[in-house]
Amino acid sequence: MNMAFFGSSLVSAYWNGAATYYRGLIRELHSLGWRVTFYEPDAYGRQQHRDMDDPHWAKVVVYPPTQDGVDACLEQAAGADVVVKASGVGIFDEYLEREVLRLQSPSTLVTYWDVDAPATLARIDADPADPMRANLPRYDLVLTYGGGRPVVQAFEKFGARLCVPIYNGFSPETHHPVGCRARFRADLSFLGNRLPDREARVEEFFLKAAERLPSRSFLLGGNGWDGKPMPGNVRWLGHVYTADHNALNCSALAVLNINRESMALNGWSPATRVFEAAAAGACVITDAFTGVGDFFEPGREILVAGSGEEVAEVLADLSPRKARVIGLAALARAMDQHTYARRARGLDWLLRGEITDREAVQCA
Template identity: 35%
Template sequence: MKIVVWGLTVSSSWGNGHATLWRGLIRALGEQGHDVVFVERDQPWYADHRDLHDLPGGRLLLYRDWSDVLARGRDLLDADALVVTSYCPDAKAAEALVHDRGRGRTIFYDLDTPVTLGRLAAGEAVDYLPDHGLERFDLVLSYTGGPALDALRRRLGARRCAPLYGHVDPAAHRPVPPLEVYRSDLSYLGTYAADRQPTVHRLFVEPAARSPAHRFVLGGSSYPADFPWRSNIWFMNHVAPPDHPAFFCSSRLTVNVTRADMAAMGWCPSGRLFEAAACGVPIVSDDWDGLDRFFTPGEEILLAGGAEDTLGALALSDAELARIAGAARARVLAEHSSDHRAREFVGLIEAAHDVEAVAA
């Protein structure tokens, strides 16, 4: 199958979670024999922080002007699946192009469904959505499952909807030796987001304040100067994807915090959740509807509503934490790897094709 994707970025992991997800998915699709082209606008912000130039398993097409895409139209549009994603800077132009001139199944993949629906509910414009909604697409995929799928049908006219959840590439995220620079009793890895900070404060900052003997390490970009740092919190600005395994594996325990819109809607596991589990590191996470679909609480993941829960997790024995981490890693390898998700992706595309064929 030939798959062409118009997306935000796969070439830079700076300040976004899309890149790592696409890298794992494309590598897996390539290994399964598919031809993937990722079409990305060459934007200065990402160009200045580009950490990938050759795309394993696929081809990267960078363009500076939409006319460059139109000039490559025949190669790009002669595909079995034409995918447009959320936050693609030219999503509207891509949507018109794939429906007017494309030959294959047309797919919209919303990797930010709670944000999309939240902005619509607030009456805000969503610049990556077509003016007429999603009704023209043969298939709409959502990073978020559960009630979000009904909302995409009801609010945006999606005809066929399915979840395509996050995942992890076990070849990139696996147990590795710890590094002293990242050593911590408790770590947190995540780009700064204002809506996430109340939970970060409860599950990470407050425990640090109440447990000065423990070492806490925070990794991520865009943190403001007025972040409530403590003397036992060490900061690592933008931990690049190749360094994630060492970051996690240098932690006795790591915290997962979900964006507010995603936690409110539920059924939206972050990529970091699967990454940490694949690295064999025990996780303490905020709770949300559907989390038990991905990990069994108390057996494969620890849940926390406040500082007391985090401190309780830190008090567990090394043996207990290792047992939980081992169970989570086994679950990820069995159900949430990039290889599994790539097969789901192809199966959903094929099912959409079969439905259209029957209807014709």
């Protein structure tokens, strides 16, 4: 089976939080017999900040950020068994959303894969003239990386034929426990880029907690935080390459997850880093979101806080032994239920037309 995948980037996680999600699923699809060609634009400095070479499990085509470049890739993609247009490519998104549908045929399934479904849904809900309103019902399939029943129902309201969440996960080959590293030692670490619908929540759940615990150390990784006022006990690392994520997750007493505003409001949208931190055996503290218990058991496998004050309270009460116990429980749950191998198995059945039931896909 051949897949042509139009996405932001497979080889660079620079300003590209979907990279490890794409990698995990595509690597596992390859092991199930898929031949994937990933088309990504040379844009936003991602090729200059690669964190991996072209993999053996996918063909990577980097095209110039021009319409001619896009058209050449569309021509190459013709005849694939499955064509995927992912959200957030970053250039010519609207054009690609329309043009991939020209590749649709009885032998070519065309799929829209949304890695930021709340943003897409809010956009098309607010604008009756949004072209995606007309395009969405034409796709054979809509996939999302989270959102649960609310997102499925919203896409169906706009005419999606079938919408199936394919949740984030992790690959044990790339995310696993490692030794501590002095550079990443802290009482609480958070990794995330500075984005408009996340910044206020970082202020609340991370910076406010740091203010309340001046004797504790806090570590912030991610792009865009230069110039941001921070308490003196917060250390900013800048971009952290994926090769360092295991060490980052294993070196702090606890790792904080903060959902973007839209994801938190929607629920059922655990970030990739929740699973990656759990895979490293880290004790994860997450901001509260609906559906968290469907992925990890609060209090036993993950700690949940509803505010920065609660984050501070949880951290103040957290001993190294308790953190270790919670981290190991999370690791066991992740290995049992949240690997990309498991996610890809259900996706493979879905794309081959062997099943159409959402629950069966997610329980594969």
